[in-house]
Amino acid sequence: xxxxxxxxxxxxxxxxxxxxxxxxxxxxxxxxxxxxxxxxxxxxxxxxxxxxxxxxxxxxxxxxxxxxxxxxxxxxxxxxxxxxxxxxxxxxxxxxxxxxxxxxxxxxxxxxxxxxxxxxxxxxxxxxxxxxxxxxxxxxxxxxxxxxxxxxxxxxxxxxxxxxxxxxxxxxxxxxxxxxxxxxxxxxxxxxxxxxxxxxxxxxxxxxxxxxxxxxxxxxxxxxxxxxxxxxxxxxxxxxxxxxxxxxxxxxxx
Numbered sequence: 651x652x653x654x655x656x657x658x659x660x661x662x663x664x665x666x667x668x669x670x671x672x673x674x675x676x677x678x679x680x681x682x683x684x685x686x687x688x689x690x691x692x693x694x695x696x697x698x699x700x701x702x703x704x705x706x707x708x709x710x711x712x713x714x715x716x717x718x719x720x721x722x723x724x725x726x727x728x729x730x731x732x733x734x735x736x737x738x739x740x741x742x743x744x745x746x747x748x749x750x751x752x753x754x755x756x757x758x759x760x761x762x763x764x765x766x767x768x769x770x771x772x773x774x775x776x777x778x779x780x781x782x783x784x785x786x787x788x789x790x791x792x793x794x795x796x797x798x799x800x801x802x803x804x805x806x807x808x809x810x811x812x813x814x815x816x817x818x819x820x821x822x823x824x825x826x827x828x829x830x831x832x833x834x835x836x837x838x839x840x841x842x843x844x845x846x847x848x849x850x851x852x853x854x855x856x857x858x859x860x861x862x863x864x865x866x867x868x869x870x871x872x873x874x875x876x877x878x879x880x881x882x883x884x885x886x887x888x889x890x891x892x893x894x895x896x897x898x899x900x901x902x903x904x
Contacts (some may be wrong), residue, residue: 700810712748714894722752732760852878868902
């Protein structure tokens, strides 16, 4: 997602290929077949569907999502123009009022060539301001996710062209979040992470991973290890599509 709430993954065709390997089948009979069907039903029942938003989610849409079986919402709380996203306040109230089980927020950092006012010295300050605004507005959330991406695929627009500087900025943000007692996670994917942070950097691997791969497949079967992560926590599997008459991104975890 970019500062408008979506990611253009057209630049990432190479890594969005189908999982390698063929499909293996075998016949199951009697109790084995019934057990397999039951196991599949249990997995489906346990799966959790959600959405992420970068604009105000109204009470009526939140109620519709709840009725449709969605369980969580992730909303932007900090914009790339170095400002608190006021919409997160109303969205949190709508989600809470609709009885959805989980509500998280995400930070789109201000840094890089398009934002000269946001130097490396502002990494900790941005996290503090986001945290303080959420607290002062009474926003209740579970986790704060840090959005690591270059929406147009060209390094130097939303992040520095210097990978070492990006790593330092990232580590400072996460360190400040830890100091404030924030439970943090990272939103990215293999292409974006290696472009911005470098293929060998594993500084985020101790945090939960929310990764993006628009294959319309709510499962982790496509996941490829990167950045020290060997398994993800959430998958954003579909970009902006219409749910409850609203354009939303689709997310899932098992």
